[in-house]
Amino acid sequence: MMNPFIMPRSLITLRQSTSLRSKTGVSLFNVIQNIKFPSTITYKKPLILHDFVRHNSSGKWLNRQNSDQYTSQAKALKLRSRAAFKLLEIDDKFKLFSKKYPQNVLDLGFAPGAWSQVARGRSHKDSIILGVDILPCKPPRGVNAMQANILSRKTHKLIRFFFSRKVELNRHDDLHEEHGYFEHFQEESQLESQNNTALTENIVQQPIDLIMSDMLANTSGIATKDHYSSLDLCDAALIAACDLLKPGGNFICKFYTGKEDTLLEKKFKKVFHKVLRYKPQACRDESKETYMIGMRKRQNVDKVDVFSQ
Ligand SMILES: C[S@@+](CC[C@H](N)C(=O)[O-])C[C@H]1O[C@@H](n2cnc3c(N)ncnc32)[C@H](O)[C@@H]1O
Numbered sequence: 001m002m003n004p005f006i007m008p009r010s011l012i013t014l015r016q017s018t019s020l021r022s023k024t025g026v027s028l029f030n031v032i033q034n035i036k037f038p039s040t041i042t043y044k045k046p047l048i049l050h051d052f053v054r055h056n057s058s059g060k061w062l063n064r065q066n067s068d069q070y071t072s073q074a075k076a077l078k079l080r081s082r083a084a085f086k087l088l089e090i091d092d093k094f095k096l097f098s099k100k101y102p103q104n105v106l107d108l109g110f111a112p113g114a115w116s117q118v119a120r121g122r123s124h125k126d127s128i129i130l131g132v133d134i135l136p137c138k139p140p141r142g143v144n145a146m147q148a149n150i151l152s153r154k155t156h157k158l159i160r161f162f163f164s165r166k167v168e169l170n171r172h173d174d175l176h177e178e179h180g181y182f183e184h185f186q187e188e189s190q191l192e193s194q195n196n197t198a199l200t201e202n203i204v205q206q207p208i209d210l211i212m213s214d215m216l217a218n219t220s221g222i223a224t225k226d227h228y229s230s231l232d233l234c235d236a237a238l239i240a241a242c243d244l245l246k247p248g249g250n251f252i253c254k255f256y257t258g259k260e261d262t263l264l265e266k267k268f269k270k271v272f273h274k275v276l277r278y279k280p281q282a283c284r285d286e287s288k289e290t291y292m293i294g295m296r297k298r299q300n301v302d303k304v305d306v307f308s309q
Pocket of ligand 1: 080083108112114116132133233
């Protein structure tokens with residue numbers, strides 16, 4: 001009989017860039033060039049004890065041990081947090097990354113950066129990954145980052161501009177320091193409306209292949225409150241999906257379960273052909289977090305319709 005505590009060795013490839021050049025060296029964006037991917041890391045999947053936990057009186061202790069194993073494996077592999085294993089599981093199941101062609105990936109709530117590391121390692125070497133977080137965080141190698149609030153409309157515009165490669169977002173860092181980076185963005189918008197013929201024609205309207213949102217507001221411990229603040233973040237991420245995701249693109253979105261789950265699912269169904277809920281084993285059993293996966297974005301999504309009940 002197979003020993004339940006010995007998992008077969010599972011291999012993933014994590015590739016690390018060895019060359020990174022930030023155009024300004026300032027924290028807002030790191031523009032990565034000449035990325036090389038030489039190394040392969042093999043890791044042993046953490047032991048999965050969940051089945052055992054359910055039938056054992058010392059379940060809590062075992063569950064904690066289980067969590068610790070994810071944490072220590074993450075440390076050993078230089079992954080920035082145990083959250084990496086959640087995305088690895090999600091990708092094992094839904095195959096969202098591809099090594100065959102470059103993808104544009106948006107990682108919402110990317111700090112401290114474990115999901116971005118996984119995205120970098122599991123996608124094509126020419127994939128572009130942008131992490132957005134309200135907190136300042138130096139992105140992992142091969143990943144671009146923006147410190148911004150996803151609940152702001154301007155952040156959505158800035159993300160579009162980043163991917164459309166219309167502007168070099170980093171070049172006015174003095175301006176950024178003095179006035180905030182949106183000044184720069186407004187300047188570009190004005191310029192665009194003045195010359196809106198050639199300029200706007202080239203804007204990529206829906207440039208992103210995959211949006212991942214692992215965003216989480218500070219939890220209060222009050223289940224209903226946490227549920228609703230989580231849904232606000234989901235809505236903001238879903239708006240980004242409506243606006244920026246290519247038809248056929250995919251979406252991973254964390255949410256705290258509660259009584260409005262069905263409403264969230266309904267919205268997802270208006271945007272995606274296939275919608276599934278999935279709770280990776282790496283999530284703590286006691287946690288209310290789970291993930292909604294939207295597969296294959298529909299053509300011509302009507303945002304107003306998505307958000308009207
Ligand atoms: C659970 S952590 C994400 C972990 C990350 N996926 C990783 O693998 O390292 C949730 C993140 O969401 C970010 N967040 C919360 N509210 C946000 C908002 N309004 N805009 C952008 N990021 C937000 C938090 O700052 C936090 O870093």
